[in-house]
Amino acid sequence: MKSPIGHLIGGELVSCAHARLQDVYNPATGEVLGHVELAARSTVEAAIAAAQAAFPAWSGILPAKRARLLGRFMALLEARADEICALITLEHGKVLDDARGELHRGIENVEFATYMPELLKGEHSKNVGPKIDSWSEFQPLGVVAGITPFNFPAMVPLWMYPAAIACGNTFVLKPSERDPSAALYIAQLALEAGIPSGVLNVVNGDKEAVDTLLTDKRVQAVSFVGSTPIAEYIYATASAHGKRVQALGGAKNHAVVMPDADLENAVNALMGAAYGSCGERCMAISVAVAVGNEVGDALVERLGAALAKLKVGPGTVRGAEMGPLISKPHFEKVRGYVDAGVAEGAKLAVDGRGLNVPGHEGGYFLGGTLFDHVTPEMSIYRDEIFGPVLCVVRAHSLEEAMALIDAHEYGNGTCIFTRDGEAARYFTDNIRVGMVGVNVPLPVPVSYHSFGGWKRSLFGDLSAYGPDAVRFYTRRKTVSQRWPAGGVRETAQFAFPA
Template sequence: MDYTKDYIKVRNFINGAWIEEAACDQLTIYNPSTGEAIGEVPCTGQERVQEAIDAAHTAYQTWRKESVHKRVSYLFELRNKMKEYVEELASIIAVDQAKHIEDARGEVNRVIQIVETACAIPMLTRGEKIEIGGGMEGQIVRKPLGVIAGISPHNFPALIFGWFIPYAIGTGNTIVYKASEQSPLFMQRMMEIFQEIGLPPGVVNLVNGDYNVGESLMASPKVRGVCFVGSTPVGKHISEVCGREGKRAMVLAGAKNSLLVMEDVKMEGFIGQYLNSCYGAAGQRCMAGSVIAAVPEIYDQVKTAMIEAAQKLKVGDATDPSVFVGPVISQKHLDRVLEYVELGLKEGANLALDGRNPQLPEKNQEGYFIGPTILSEVTPEMRVAQEEIFGPVVSLMKVDNLDHALEVMNSSQFGNGGAIFTQNGYYTQKFLDEIEVGMAGVNVGVPAPVPYLPFGGTKNSIFGSGIKAQGQDGVEFFTQRKVATIKYFPEETHQATPKEEASKSAF
């Protein structure tokens, strides 16, 4: 099966077997670059979802007892297979998610790094031991949670897989994973890879469909943890449900990231970072730069440089290596992005660069495209400065100074990422000390941390347990500490009376 060329009827993968859902409603998959229908996704019913949960629950009884060495050996094999299939996996992402092929390659390679980091789970799950005294000792060991539910967004089908599945199974859990109905093809290929490496049945299960699948996953008492990446409203809902049901939740939600440009900026370096941050992946990532804040001394120069650089970017088919900006995910989302452009104009912003109706090859005329767009003279109270647009639309605003910039940036309901562009050590340290985000950058437009550091924001960008993705935080989420208090009685000794034992205890 060629996931980049064939019409794909997406299947579920449960207990090591592929299942075609012929008797349920189907959702159409479109290639965002062309608008062409390329496949169908089943709206999996509750009974089938429960079947996947039951398979994961049964597999867990054996998998959790498997040696950590054996579990991690599968991750090594997974890493090797992904290295072998980098180009194929990237091409799949470039078709149904329509991420530009270079960005898609970067995403797959980053996931390989995440899997490599997860291979350190034997070290990351080491326990603790303490001698209490009086012949007593205490120990802490990490144990898996049980069955995990993973719910993925459309924009990073590989990256979210990397955050959830390797850490979940490496620490002894099993998982039922829901791929996005808009970009499900990557996970179809990954389940084939799990078959290739001989992962035991039921350890990783895949179910497909709309939001009802996620609701069914959360409703099951056998699911002990839920992982989600997506919008803030949905993230809040998932967090509330998990809180009521006593489930652990990792919920990474919305963002509105700002890049602050100070008067001593190295302009060439900033422009390169700005283009990648604001227009890479067509702006459809939680770490995308959405607001550029510049101080008065350099505002006009920044505006001119931004426009000139963005005008040179090629817009078109995500599989074309010469293209920089591909399409957004759907016609519905394109309409939403265009509405924000109109809203910005109504609010009083100027259209410094109009990316609407870009010039496209004939085969892409029905695709979902908007080119780089700049709204200038934006003010902090405008909705385009406050709300997540999730497209290649940038709001340029003027700030008085560093203190004013921090006040504006910290007033956001979101706290995912933010960056400053400066060579000044005082500016840098003050920014890092006072910016209210989970991931900060200095002269870095996308301050996403490397795989062995935690990924996640603050405020309305994170819910649930507050534990972030990848690295030690990944291990923290997928395990629970079991504490034991231990005492051994000597073979020949005075037997303490109940009264003497009671006097040693605080309870």
């Protein structure tokens, strides 16, 4: 049996004797691929210490040199893309094309981080008072940490540490223990690119590792992406220990389909947005709000026909459009929601239960599922299912559709399908959601904008990556300077300076 997946601490792969181990599965077969070590507190503390030791030298390096090293890192990511995507698909299950898209979006964030010298310039004002100049600087925080989810094992870590280290911080990453290999391999590429030992550290683990990062006084800030209950815990715990926190939580993303929408395009968009990556995306569309029964009937009919053609299979098989769910417990959870939807009275238009993928009977495959006549009190409407389940809700007007969206506790993403500019403008201006698309089903911002929802989809004041990353990973220091003329003696001034 091959050695367990360990940690990257101070530039070295570290394995701990007598460590707790967790199985890592191939979700397409249900077979155990290997094991990952779950770090004890002492292991996480060693990673924090390595990051702390590396901080003085790294923060003193010229920003342009840090950017050049990240440029080399980006080139290695592009050169090793096939190996990275193979690891993602093997442990997560998503199809290879989806893995490539994930990695590409992560690389875009590395590219944004190479612009950091421009973004760290600060501001300068001369003569704000008599011979007094004032300027602001953006200084790194120190050791910062990231806790990332299973659904994007490459992209979400790349949302965090490239910007953080470009700003002069050092970083400890705790990736998901369900699919840890891609994150660890990518971190080794950072070392190969010349990023010094200790600047980027990776510890695999569970709650013990997380709690160590949240409570250790050497960690100055924590970034998190995951479910809302955990995001709330991360935010409350880390904040109570004096840390800056951004914690991105769950979602229930609605797509409004207007009577004038191009229905064929809307259906194609919804298929990808609802069933891509088996619905395991925080920006997945899980509710389609049909404005008018005529639109609802036509939408369900066309979605049903499209689902009959959906190609479900292992992510490595050419032509597969949707792979398995991440794990057996998650498979059972999602299937339980389908059972609950039926029991609560929703119409099961397409049933994905019982799907058989020949040769992969042990895999965690659930077919694309479609519910119609879903109502807000049902659990399949309220909860984030995080699986290939799309709910169709009927509304009589755009205002009613928007009221449904605004009433939900989550406010991550939403979109509208329409040909009416006035309706689109009204929707984008007034909907209470953080990321909005018009005829764009997954309005995920590009790397030079920031990603973040509203309401209980984001805890903290700053969103992920983009301009907000610079604000999150630095502190502003403002300096006022005056050099009195030689020989001039000044009297004490007791009034507040004006």
